[in-house]
Amino acid sequence: MSKIVELINVFALLSLLAVGGGTAVLPEMEHVTVERCHWVSDTQFAEIYSLGQLAPGPNMTCVALIGYEVSGVAGLLAVLVAFFFPACLLCYFASKVWDAAEGSPWRDAVQRGMAPIVIGLMLAGCYALGKTASYNPAKDWDVNLLTLGIGAAVAVILSLTRINPALTILSGGAAGFFLLG
Amino acid sequence: MSDATPRVSLGKLFRVFGLIGLTSFGGGIVAYLRRALVDKEKWLDEDGFMAALEIAQTLPGLNSTNMSVIVGRKLRGPAGALVATLGMILPGAVIVTALGFTYVALRHDPKVAVVLTGVAAAAVGLLVQVTLKIGWKQLIRPQDLLFVVVVFVLVGIFHVSLLVTLIAVAPLAIWVHRPRTEKEAA
Incomplete structure (x- = not known):
C-alpha cells in the first residue's frame, strides 16, 4: 500500500511539472524512478519509454508500466490517474483564467520565456535515455x-x-x- | 462565427476523441486533432483551434490531454472535458498495457532483448529529432541558448529537482521576454 502512495506522490508531482508537454519531465522521471526509488533499471526505463512510442495516443501513457513493475495492476492504475488527473484538473481551471487574460502581453512573455526551458528539458531527456539506450x-x-x-x-x-x-x-x-x- | 459553439452530444465527443486516441500512432497528435476538430467536425475554426493550442502548450500537462480538457469544456462544460480526456487516454492506455504485459513476460528472452535494444535506440533518435525540430529557434538565439544550456546542466547533469529549477529559472526567462512598450525584434 505504501508503494502505491509513493507512486501517486511521485507521478502527481511530475504531472504538474510537465511544462511544455510530457517529454519535459523525462529526465526528472528517469532520475526519480531509476536512481532514487530503484523502481526500474535504466535499461527498463528506456525500453518502457520506447514501447510508449509504439502505442497510439498521448506518448507518456507508457508511464503506467512503471506502476505495473512496482505494484502490478493496482500500481498501473494508480500511476495513470496520478499522472493525468492533477494536470487535467489544473488545466480545466487555469484555462478559464487564461480566457479572462485574453490579450495580455504577459501571455506572450510566458510562452517565449518558457520555450528555451522546455528545449533544455527535452535535451536532458535525450541524454537521460541516450546514456543507456x-x-x-x-x-x-x-x-x-x-x-x-x-x-x-x-x-x-x-x-x-x-x-x-x-x-x-x-x-x-x-x-x-x-x-x- | 467563432462564438457559435455547436451543440455536441457527450457520446459523439467521446467517439471523436477516442478515435484520435486510437489512431494517432507516432506522435504528432496536434495534427490529428486539427483534422478532426476543425476540418471534419467543424467544432472549432482555425483561430479557435490555435487559441486552444496556445493554452494547452503553456499549461503543465500533456498537450493532447490539455487540448481534450479545453475543447471538451468549451463544447460541453465539465462533463465534456472529462469525456473528451477519457476518450483521448483510454485506447492508448489499453494498448500500452497489452504491450507492457507482453514485455514483462518476454523481456528476458535474448531474441526479444535485442529487438528492445533496437527499439530503444530508435526512440532516442526520434526524441532528438523532435527536440531539434521544435527547438532550433531557441538553439540559434544566444539569449535563449543560455537558458537551454542552464536547464540542461541543472536537470540533466546535476539532477537538481525540476520544481527547484523551474522556480529559479522560469521567472527570469519570462522577465527577459517581458512586455515592452517599444516594438522589439523577434
Whole structure:
C-alpha cells in the first residue's frame, strides 16, 4: 500500500511539472524512478519509454508500466490517474483564467520565456535515455556503434521524410533483431 | 462565427476523441486533432483551434490531454472535458498495457532483448529529432541558448529537482521576454 502512495506522490508531482508537454519531465522521471526509488533499471526505463512510442495516443501513457513493475495492476492504475488527473484538473481551471487574460502581453512573455526551458528539458531527456539506450559503456563497442547508428539514422530519416515515426521505431527493432540477434 | 459553439452530444465527443486516441500512432497528435476538430467536425475554426493550442502548450500537462480538457469544456462544460480526456487516454492506455504485459513476460528472452535494444535506440533518435525540430529557434538565439544550456546542466547533469529549477529559472526567462512598450525584434 505504501508503494502505491509513493507512486501517486511521485507521478502527481511530475504531472504538474510537465511544462511544455510530457517529454519535459523525462529526465526528472528517469532520475526519480531509476536512481532514487530503484523502481526500474535504466535499461527498463528506456525500453518502457520506447514501447510508449509504439502505442497510439498521448506518448507518456507508457508511464503506467512503471506502476505495473512496482505494484502490478493496482500500481498501473494508480500511476495513470496520478499522472493525468492533477494536470487535467489544473488545466480545466487555469484555462478559464487564461480566457479572462485574453490579450495580455504577459501571455506572450510566458510562452517565449518558457520555450528555451522546455528545449533544455527535452535535451536532458535525450541524454537521460541516450546514456543507456544509445551508448552504454557496459556493452561492447560494436553494439554501441549500432545503437548510435540506429538513432542517427532515425533522426536523419525523420528530418528528410514524412514517414510515420512509429514505423522508424519498428525498423529499429528489426535492425536490432537481425544485426544483434 | 467563432462564438457559435455547436451543440455536441457527450457520446459523439467521446467517439471523436477516442478515435484520435486510437489512431494517432507516432506522435504528432496536434495534427490529428486539427483534422478532426476543425476540418471534419467543424467544432472549432482555425483561430479557435490555435487559441486552444496556445493554452494547452503553456499549461503543465500533456498537450493532447490539455487540448481534450479545453475543447471538451468549451463544447460541453465539465462533463465534456472529462469525456473528451477519457476518450483521448483510454485506447492508448489499453494498448500500452497489452504491450507492457507482453514485455514483462518476454523481456528476458535474448531474441526479444535485442529487438528492445533496437527499439530503444530508435526512440532516442526520434526524441532528438523532435527536440531539434521544435527547438532550433531557441538553439540559434544566444539569449535563449543560455537558458537551454542552464536547464540542461541543472536537470540533466546535476539532477537538481525540476520544481527547484523551474522556480529559479522560469521567472527570469519570462522577465527577459517581458512586455515592452517599444516594438522589439523577434
